[in-house]
Amino acid sequence: MYVASTRRTKTAPPVDGPRAGRVSTTVVLLGTVSLLTDISSEMVTAFLPVYVIFNLQMSYLQLGVLDGIYTGATAVLRLVGGHISDKVSRHKAVAVAGYGLSAVTKLVFPSVGASSAGLGGVLAVDRAGKGLRTAPRDALISLVTPVDQLGKAFGVHRTMDTIGALIGPLATYAVLNWLSTRPGPIFMISFCFAALGVIVLVFFVRQPRLERVPGKVVTLRATLDLLRNRGMRRTTIAAGLLGLATISDVFVFVVLQRVSGVSPTLLALMPVGTALTFLLAATPLGRLADRVGRWPMFFAGHVVLFVVYLLLLGPFSGLALVIVTVTLHGLFYAATDGVLMAHGATLVPEHLRAGGLSIVQTGQALARFASSIGFGLLLQSFAFSTAVLVAIATMATALVGVFLLIRPEVSR
C-alpha cells in the first residue's frame, strides 16, 4: 500500500514546489548545506592522519578503530533524530541541532590535544551530530518533492553532497601546502564551512507545513508500528541483509590494489574515482529509478556490487581492472544511496516520515557496521582471496534472499 502517495494526491503541492521537471529549491538548498558540511568534515577527515601522526605524534591505528565504532554506535541516534523530528513536526530544527553539533566539534579539536579519549570523544560528538541530522534532512527532501520525482531529488542532493566530499581534501591540501601546517587554521576553516552550512539551513531553508491530520498522532509506538506495514518491514530487512553483505570501501580498495598489481600510490586515488562516478551518476540514476522503480534500481545497484566483488578475484589485472572496478563501485553508490531513501519515502506517511526513514537507514548502517567488523576479523586469520570469496558468497545469498523476499507488488 502506498500510504504516502495516496495522501500526496490530496494535499496541495508544496509552497516552493518544482516547476515541471526541476527539483525544488529546498532540495537544492539542502544540497548546498550538505555540500558545505561535507567540505568541512572531509577537510578534517583528510587532515586527521597528518594531525594525529605529526602534530600529535600518535599512532593512527587506535583512532581508526575508535572512529569506526562510533560511526556504528551513533547510527542509533538516527532513530532518535527521526522520531523527535516527527514528534515536534519540525525537521529543520532537529537538522539544525545535528549540523550545529558537528560544526562546534571543529573548534573543540585543538583543545583536546593528544588525548586518545578526548579525540575519540570529539569524533563521537561529530558522528552523533551526523546521526541526528540525517533522517530529518532526508525527510525534508521527501516532503517537498512529488512522489514521481523522489529519485531525482535524492540524486541531486547526493551529487551536491559528494562534490563537497571531493572539495574537502583539496582544501586541506591547499592550506597545508600554502598557508600553514599548524592545526588551528585547518580546524578554523573547516568550522567556517560548517557554520556557513548551518546558516544556509537556518535562514534559507523553510520547514514545509504539514497538514495536521486528526487522529494521526506521532508516538514512538506509531513509528515502530511502521514495521507492521509489509512493504516497510521487508524493505528494512532487505536493506539490512544487503548491508550485511556489503564490505567497507577500505577493504575493496586495498584488495583491488593487490589483485590488480598497480602501484600502491593509486590507493589514494581509488576513493576519488568512486566519488566521481557517484556524483556523476547519482542524478541520472535517480531519475531512471523514478521511471523503472526505486526498488529494482536499489537491487540492481547491489548486483553491480556483486560484480565488483567478482572483479576482486582478478579476472584480469592492471589499470584496466582498477578503472572498471572503481567505476562500478561508484555506480553502486549512485544506484543505492539516495534511491533507498526515495523508495522508503513512498512507504511512510508524511507525519511519520523522518522516523520511518531513520528505521531503514539505521538497519542498513548497523548491518554494514557488523559486516565491517566481521570482515575485519576474517582478514586477521584468512587470506584476502578467502575473504573475497566469503564476500561473494554472502552477497549472492543476500541477493537471492532479497529477490524472493521483496515481491514485485512492493517494488515500486
Added chain:
Amino acid sequence: MNTWLVRNRVVIGVVAMVLVIAAGVVYVVATVRDQNADATKPGAPVQSGLTFVDNGSGQNLVSKLDATGARTAGSMKCLRVYTAGGTTVCLRMGVPGAYEAAVSDSTGKELRTVPLPGTPSRARVSASGKIVSWTVFVTGDSYLSPGGFSTRTGVLDLRTGALTESLETFATSIEGVPDKRPNENYWGVTVAADDNTFYATLGSGNTTWLVKGDLTAKTMATVRQSAECPSLSPDQTRVAYKKRGGRLGTWQLYVLDLASGKETELPGSDGVDDQAAWLDAKNLAYAKVQTGGAPTIFESAADGTGQPRQLVAGASSPSPVT
C-alpha cells in the same frame, strides 16, 4: 520581532555568512603571521647537532641545531626527515592526498622520488647512507572501519636502485615457525652497519614482535615480543624500541642489550610514540607531545640514568647532523 526576523531572513543570513568568512580570514591571517616568530627560537646545546622538522612555524621546514643550540632553518619541507651518511630522506606530500619519499644527497640534489601508498610514519637511512627505508599508514577512504588499516614498509637500496615496496613479500618465521599468516603489518626499520641486516616490527592480530631480517636473502625471523620501532645503536650492540609498559598502557622507550638480552627502561619517556634516533653511542633523541602542546624533541641517556632533557620544542623527526 519574530515577523521582522522572518521577513529579513535572507539579509540576516547573508550578513551572518559574511561575518563568519571575515572571522575565519582574520584568524588564519593572524596565525600565519605569528607563526614565523617560532622558527628562530633556539634549542638546547647538542654535541652531535640535530636535524629536525620544525612543526612550530607551520611550514614543516627541515631545520638544524648546532652544538651550541643555535638554530638555522632550511628550505626543504617534510613531514618526516632522516639524514645519515650524507643521504637525506624526506617524506612529504605530493599531489593532494598522496605522499612521496624524496631521497637527496649531501649537496641537496634529489636522487630519487618514490610515491608512497599512505600517510608517512617512519623514515630511516642506514649509517652509510646507502639504505633508505620508510613506513606509511595505508588508510582508505573517509569511512574508516575496524581493521581497515594497514602499514607498508618500503626499503630502497641506493647502491643498486632496487626498491622493495613492501616487506610483506619477505619470508618470515614467527617464533621458529614459517609464517603462514595472511594479514600482517611491518613497521619501523633500522638497518645495521653491514647494510644488509635489519630490525623491524611485525604486528599481527594483537601481538607485535621485534624481527631481525636479511635484505639480500629476503627473510625475517622474530627475536622477541612487544617491541616496536627498533633503532640499532651505532656500535651495533643495542636496540632501542618502544614498548607498552608505562602507566595507562602507554609506550615507553627501552634499550635491549643484544648480547645479554638485558632490557633497560628509559625513565620519563612514557607517552612516547616515535622511532628513537641514536645521537651518539650514549644518547637517544625522540619526539614526544607534551600535555596539550606541540611535539617536542627530548634526549635520554641510553643507560637509563637520569631524566630526559628537552632539546627543542615544536619539533619532530630528530637525527644527528652528519
